[in-house]
Amino acid sequence: MLGRILAIAHNTFREAVRDRVLYNLVLFVLLLTGAAIFIGELSGGQERKIIVDLGLSAMLLFGVFIAIFVGVGLVYKEIERRTVYSIFSKPVGRGEFIVGKYLGLCLTLLVNVIVMGAGVSLALVYVSRGWDPMIPRIWPAVLLIYVELMILTGVTLLFSSFSSPALSALLTFFVFIIGHFSADLKSLASSMGSVGARWLFTGLYYLVPNLSNYSFITPAAHGRAPEPAFVLAAMLYALIYITVILAAATLVFSKRNFK
Amino acid sequence: MTQGESLSINNDRAKTFGLLAVVAFGLITAALLASWIDAKRPSADPNVVDEGLYLKAQTARRLSLSFNGLAADWYWMRSLQYVGGKIVNMREDVVFDNLEQLNLKLLPSLLDTATTLDPEFFQPYEYAAAVLPAVNVNEAIRIVQKGSAANPSEWRLYQHLGYLYWQKQDYKSAAEAYGNGAQIPGAPQWMEAMKARMLADGGSRSTAREIYVRMYEQSSDNNIRTMARHHVFQIDAADQMEVLQKVLSEFQPRNGRCISGWKELQSELRTLRMPIDSTGAPIDPSGTPYVLGTNCQVQLSPSSGVPAR
Numbered sequence: 001m002l003g004r005i006l007a008i009a010h011n012t013f014r015e016a017v018r019d020r021v022l023y024n025l026v027l028f029v030l031l032l033t034g035a036a037i038f039i040g041e042l043s044g045g046q047e048r049k050i051i052v053d054l055g056l057s058a059m060l061l062f063g064v065f066i067a068i069f070v071g072v073g074l075v076y077k078e079i080e081r082r083t084v085y086s087i088f089s090k091p092v093g094r095g096e097f098i099v100g101k102y103l104g105l106c107l108t109l110l111v112n113v114i115v116m117g118a119g120v121s122l123a124l125v126y127v128s129r130g131w132d133p134m135i136p137r138i139w140p141a142v143l144l145i146y147v148e149l150m151i152l153t154g155v156t157l158l159f160s161s162f163s164s165p166a167l168s169a170l171l172t173f174f175v176f177i178i179g180h181f182s183a184d185l186k187s188l189a190s191s192m193g194s195v196g197a198r199w200l201f202t203g204l205y206y207l208v209p210n211l212s213n214y215s216f217i218t219p220a221a222h223g224r225a226p227e228p229a230f231v232l233a234a235m236l237y238a239l240i241y242i243t244v245i246l247a248a249a250t251l252v253f254s255k256r257n258f259k
Numbered sequence: 260m261t262q263g264e265s266l267s268i269n270n271d272r273a274k275t276f277g278l279l280a281v282v283a284f285g286l287i288t289a290a291l292l293a294s295w296i297d298a299k300r301p302s303a304d305p306n307v308v309d310e311g312l313y314l315k316a317q318t319a320r321r322l323s324l325s326f327n328g329l330a331a332d333w334y335w336m337r338s339l340q341y342v343g344g345k346i347v348n349m350r351e352d353v354v355f356d357n358l359e360q361l362n363l364k365l366l367p368s369l370l371d372t373a374t375t376l377d378p379e380f381f382q383p384y385e386y387a388a389a390v391l392p393a394v395n396v397n398e399a400i401r402i403v404q405k406g407s408a409a410n411p412s413e414w415r416l417y418q419h420l421g422y423l424y425w426q427k428q429d430y431k432s433a434a435e436a437y438g439n440g441a442q443i444p445g446a447p448q449w450m451e452a453m454k455a456r457m458l459a460d461g462g463s464r465s466t467a468r469e470i471y472v473r474m475y476e477q478s479s480d481n482n483i484r485t486m487a488r489h490h491v492f493q494i495d496a497a498d499q500m501e502v503l504q505k506v507l508s509e510f511q512p513r514n515g516r517c518i519s520g521w522k523e524l525q526s527e528l529r530t531l532r533m534p535i536d537s538t539g540a541p542i543d544p545s546g547t548p549y550v551l552g553t554n555c556q557v558q559l560s561p562s563s564g565v566p567a568r
Contacts, residue, residue, distance in 0.1 A: 042336050045479060046382055053328040060325055180324040211325070218328030222379045 004092050005100040012104020016070055017111075025062045026112050030119045032058040037123055047127045052138055052221040055120035056145065060217065062116075063109060063149045068172050070108070071156030072165040074101045075253070095250040102157055102246060109149050117142040134223050140231055141220035147238045148214035152176060154245035155209070161253040178204075179211030209241050312368045316375035323376060331377030338369040338383065342390065359393045367391060367398040374402060378409035381416075382480065388419035389483045392426050399423055407439075414446035415477055421453065422470055430461030449473065468494045492544040492565040502531060503541060503549065503557040517555035521548075 016022060036054040040047030075098075078084040087097060117139065124132040155175050159168035178185070182205060189201035213234045216226050226234075314322070323330040345361040370391065373383045384406040391399035400423050407416040417440025424433035434457035441450035453473075456466050468491060475487035506527050510518055518524060521540040533541045540548035545564025552558040559565055 039336075042339065043332065044335075044339050044382060044386075045481070046332070046335070049328075049380075050332050053332050057326045057329040177324065181321075184321065215325040215327075217325055218331075218377050219379070221328050221377075224379075 001093075001096060004096050005103065008087075008092070008097060008100025009103035009107060012074065012101050013107045016105060016108040019070065022066060022070065022108070022112070025066055026115055029055075029058045029062045029116045033116070033119045033123050037127055040127065048124060048132065048134055049221045051120060051123045051127060052134065053217060055116070055123060056138065056141055056217040056220060059113060059116040059120070059142070060145050060148070063113060063145060064152060064173075064176055066109060066112060067105070067149050067153045068156055068169050071105055071153050071172070072160045072168040074105060074157065075160045076165050076168075094254045095246075098157060098161065098250050098253055099246055102154060105153050105157075106150050109153065110146060113142060113146045113149070137223050137225045138220045140225045141216040144214040144216050144226070144231065144234060147235055148211055151179075151209050151211070151214075151238050151241055151245075154242045154249070158245050158249040158252070161249045162256070175208060176211065179209050180215070182208065182210040182212050210237075213237060311365070312372060314372070316368075316372040319372050320376050327376045328380075331373045331380050331383075334369055334373035334376065335380065335383055338366060338373065338386065341365060341369060358390060363390075363394045367395055367402070371398075371402055371405075374406060374409075378406070381406075381410075381413070384416055385419060385478060385480055385483060388423055389480075389486060392423060396423060396427055400427075412443060412445075414440040414443040414450065416440075417443070417446075418450065418473065418477065421457070422474065425457065425461065425466075425470060428462065430457045433457045433461065464494055464497065489566045495544040496559060496563075496565045499533065499541070499543065500549070500557050500559075502533070506531070507555050507557060511555055517551070521551075 033051065033055040036051040037047065039054065040050040043050050078087065084097075088094070120138060120142075121135045124135055124138075152172060152175070156168060156172045159171045163171070185201050185205040185208070189198050189205060192198040192201060219226070312319075319330060319334075320327055342358070342361070342363060345358075345363060349361060367387075370383045370387045374380060374387075384403050387399050387402040391402070400420065403416055403420050403423060407413065407420060410416060417436050421433045421436035421440065424430070424436055434454045437450050437454040437457060440446050441448075441454060449469075453469065456469065460466050471487045471490040471494070475484050475491065478484050478487065506524055507518065510524065510527075521528070521535070521538070525535075525539055528535055528539075528541055536542050536546075536548050538548070542548050543559060543563050543565050547560045547563040547565075550558050550560050559567065
């Protein structure tokens with residue numbers, strides 16, 4: 001089973017790296033990071049903060065674009081091109097297909113995030129004229145950004161397992177936005193008068209992934225790294241959430257009739 | 260190659276050159292037109308420049324998702340551009356710590372939003388302490404207090420708070436601020452000394468000098484350091500001028516006239532250890548010789564690096 005999943009993941013990765021859109025997005029982030037060096041000159045001595053803020057924010061935003069726009073096509077393209085028939089004519093389970101696709105895109109994102117993180121680190125080396133102690137402190141934030149992208153990739157895959165690419169992209173983007181409003185959902189739930197509304201918002205709070213757990217860009221720009229226990233807890237939360245999403249995606253995808 | 264193929268290649272080349280010419284000509288024309296439009300553009304409406312922010316600080320923070328740090332950077336740079344733009348439009352010498360004439364009514368909101376978006380962003384607090392008193396000292400105090408609440412381990416914010424209260428001549432609150440800052444681990448010992456000084460001698464020139472010297476030492480912002488240095492120059496020059504005036508007023512009744520040149524006071528200046536230049540003239544803290552005005556009054560030279568006020 002693992003071999004089949006890895007084979008699908010490998011093919012997905014190969015397919016993704018052939019996509020020019022991906023290169024354009026990564027190139028754009030690197031250009032933005034380079035531009036941050038010059039923008040920083042307008043900041044009254046805050047060049048390093050601007051580089052980290054702009055570089056990591058661009059990494060997150062464009063990572064979300066990659067996860068959404070590459071992710072929505074993963075399943076849809078296979079169905080549209082009817083290649084899904086030849087895959088399922090072989091001894092490949094639908095769950096293996098979904099997990100393989102997921103891992104392939106996660107690998108693509110990992111390479112992108114590493115390239116973008118290296119770009120930010122090089123920009124810091126450039127402005128500091130050598131080694132900058134901030135460099136090792138931005139990588140935990142980069143890791144958390146990557147974990148957030150892994151969750152969003154799972155969400156994209158779940159939506160694309162039953163709806164059109166455009167709708168999947170829209171829904172995933174909504175999850176990204178609502179996921180960052182989790183704290184507001186919780187406080188909204190507690191301030192609601194009616195019990196029904198309170199339950200609804202509390203339910204939404206626990207249903208939608210709490211993406212604010214992965215927002216560590218601003219502290220990283222001040223040279224602060226998160227506690228290792230916090231990173232581990234956030235990763236465990238992501239692991240559980242991704243398992244749930246992939247199980248749900250497999251369930252939905254298994255019910256689909258391709259005849 | 261047949262004649263038809265050769266003709267086709269020539270046509271392709273002509274088309275390529277034609278398109279390149281259109282691109283080049285178009286870009287040059289667009290650039291010329293843009294500069295003409297810039298020259299003809301009416302100057303910005305001051306009401307639009309000072310138009311209030313559409314978003315409240317808290318709303319901006321909520322809407323910024325994970326990008327609050329980046330949004331704070333944007334508001335911070337907007338603050339600098341706002342002040343810089345006003346100074347450029349003023350076309351007069353503007354002293355950094357006295358920007359009243361610039362009417363910077365949008366600055367408190369910009370700095371408040373920047374610090375609400377990123378409460379650990381130190382630079383806007385420092386800027387608020389240095390620049391805002393000319394606009395609204397209470398707003399400056401509120402922003403710096405917000406900063407010290409969000410960064411309880413940052414003693415330098417208490418230093419700024421003390422400075423703001425000192426400017427308001429509220430020496431008791433200033434002493435309290437310095438005292439609170441002194442309690443923070445890592446705070447220098449002079450913070451405690453400043454507390455005592457505020458209570459005993461808050462309005463004195465030596466206290467003012469100490470405040471600006473510390474500000475100069477601690478700040479990483481060049482504008483603030485320059486401002487602090489100018490204040491130290493002004494205070495030192497005021498001290499020196501008082502001494503020189505005293506020497507001059509002693510010379511006059513003794514000789515029935517004012518001195519014809521500084522050389523006549525060489526021995527007195529040496530005794531007072533007053534810095535002098537090669538001509539024997541006493542020099543101000545910026546290294547420029549003092550001049551004698553009418554009625555035997557010592558004055559700063561017009562070319563002095565010490566600000567007049």
